[in-house]
Amino acid sequence: MAEAVLDKAPAATAAKAMLSVRDLHAWYGESHVLHGISLDVAEGEVITLLGRNGAGKTTTLKSIMGIIGKRRGQVTYQGQETVSLSSRAIARLGIGYVPEERGIFSSLSVEENLMLPPRVREGGLSVDQIYELFPNIKERLTSQGTKLSGGEQQMLAIARILRTGANFLLLDEPTEGLAPVIIEQIGRTIARLKREGFTIILVEQNFRFAQSVADRHYLVEQGRVVDMIPNAELDQNIDKLHAHLGV
Amino acid sequence: MFELLGIPPQALFGQLLLGLINGSFYAILSLGLAVIFGLLNIINFTHGAQYMMGAFIAWMLLNWVGIGYWPALVLAPVIAGVTGVIIERVFLKRLYHLDHLYGLLLTFGLALIIQGLFRNYFGSSGLPYQIPAELRGGQNLGFMFLPNYRGWVVVASLVVCLATWFIIEKTKLGAYLRAATENPTLTQAFGINVPLLITLTYGFGVGLAAFAGVLAAPIYSVNPNMGADLIIVVFAVVVIGGMGSIMGAIVTGFGLGLVEGLTKVFYPEASATVIFIIMAIVLLVKPAGLFGRTA
Numbered sequence: 001m002a003e004a005v006l007d008k009a010p011a012a013t014a015a016k017a018m019l020s021v022r023d024l025h026a027w028y029g030e031s032h033v034l035h036g037i038s039l040d041v042a043e044g045e046v047i048t049l050l051g052r053n054g055a056g057k058t059t060t061l062k063s064i065m066g067i068i069g070k071r072r073g074q075v076t077y078q079g080q081e082t083v084s085l086s087s088r089a090i091a092r093l094g095i096g097y098v099p100e101e102r103g104i105f106s107s108l109s110v111e112e113n114l115m116l117p118p119r120v121r122e123g124g125l126s127v128d129q130i131y132e133l134f135p136n137i138k139e140r141l142t143s144q145g146t147k148l149s150g151g152e153q154q155m156l157a158i159a160r161i162l163r164t165g166a167n168f169l170l171l172d173e174p175t176e177g178l179a180p181v182i183i184e185q186i187g188r189t190i191a192r193l194k195r196e197g198f199t200i201i202l203v204e205q206n207f208r209f210a211q212s213v214a215d216r217h218y219l220v221e222q223g224r225v226v227d228m229i230p231n232a233e234l235d236q237n238i239d240k241l242h243a244h245l246g247v
Numbered sequence: 248m249f250e251l252l253g254i255p256p257q258a259l260f261g262q263l264l265l266g267l268i269n270g271s272f273y274a275i276l277s278l279g280l281a282v283i284f285g286l287l288n289i290i291n292f293t294h295g296a297q298y299m300m301g302a303f304i305a306w307m308l309l310n311w312v313g314i315g316y317w318p319a320l321v322l323a324p325v326i327a328g329v330t331g332v333i334i335e336r337v338f339l340k341r342l343y344h345l346d347h348l349y350g351l352l353l354t355f356g357l358a359l360i361i362q363g364l365f366r367n368y369f370g371s372s373g374l375p376y377q378i379p380a381e382l383r384g385g386q387n388l389g390f391m392f393l394p395n396y397r398g399w400v401v402v403a404s405l406v407v408c409l410a411t412w413f414i415i416e417k418t419k420l421g422a423y424l425r426a427a428t429e430n431p432t433l434t435q436a437f438g439i440n441v442p443l444l445i446t447l448t449y450g451f452g453v454g455l456a457a458f459a460g461v462l463a464a465p466i467y468s469v470n471p472n473m474g475a476d477l478i479i480v481v482f483a484v485v486v487i488g489g490m491g492s493i494m495g496a497i498v499t500g501f502g503l504g505l506v507e508g509l510t511k512v513f514y515p516e517a518s519a520t521v522i523f524i525i526m527a528i529v530l531l532v533k534p535a536g537l538f539g540r541t542a
Binding site for chain 1: 379419425426429433435437440
């Protein structure tokens, strides 16, 4: 089935893929969670991983980032094999990670949280650009990181990655548990990042949100990619989507 | 001069000073334990032996190489810190994914080995270490006599404690340290070298213990058992202050030294046990410790 999906992606896309994942397996202890994920992301593209809870979307991001203990397969980033690298080395290649639980440190102030990740490449946003993008953060710099609202924490989690110069972003459910007005703001932010040339893998449960920002969607089920739907064809495939997402 | 509850002021202030001296050692040692536990999740039972090593390294530097007190104050913590780095790289790093108990057993075993080696080589009667010439004598403050060296111990330990606090709470390096303590996986995924941070933190904690050892050398005789006697009280101090709290370790260390001193004045019979009584009460009322954060 995975092969059939790959056939859908034109060979040209695969050739200039910024990130290419082939037959990725991952384990939590003895539990085999990913059973051969394959996907490609071209430079400047926003793709989503859609699927039920426990389908393996978060694990896929963690495996790309190198924070899953045991993983096997191929993850090629800009021509470099990364499956054997530590998460520290992977971050240094310019991949920025925004975890599902947002990962704001409670023992750090908002400013310390923002400044924590070291610069990994040239061309990151300056602090002023970040304050312009997320004005709320500037007003709360001295607060404890976790004293921010959920939406502000999400903005901070994205903002601190933009500072580092990372241009390939892994965003794990950035809209989870947030009010519609905040979701809109995050949607605008992602659209702007896309315009500025960032490449993004987005994990989402909210497929309406996914539709508003993404180029392509990968459906993940039981640790495998079961389908790939270009955004333009999403509406025609709504039945398939319902069947997979159970919505 | 005035009297307080029938206690002459010389006795009161004398005991308070002794309490403050003990408190200085409690503070530095519990600070090192708290820093190590925070990042490594290891209860460093070798801490007492490393304090003792600090004193012995100062003694060896003086008697074997002719290097005096002031350079030893820097060199001994650095040398002890390097042994700490080796211990972390060779032994401790294999234990992080295991229960606390394994780290405790390993470091306890190391403490016994280190103390045994020093006892075997130097005997257990203790070796003298002179107070440096600059700090001999004392000041008559009117209400009490303050030996210069004891005043220096209190000042030096306060400075070192506050500097450590400043580094951890107010600098970029400290922010890395706090982040790695809270969520090492994510900190590493930002490109920060967490294993190196862990190694250096252990080395630094050991260096703090050795610094206390050098400070102690001219006061107590340099003895292989000096750390074993002290470390039990220091663990009680850490439990009272709360594991992992930096300012908590400092305040509790000095505070309990003073409480111990006061107990010697007003009810000497309880002076050896008062810290453990306080520990029991704190554990009953606030199990995470006075400054501890409950997870």
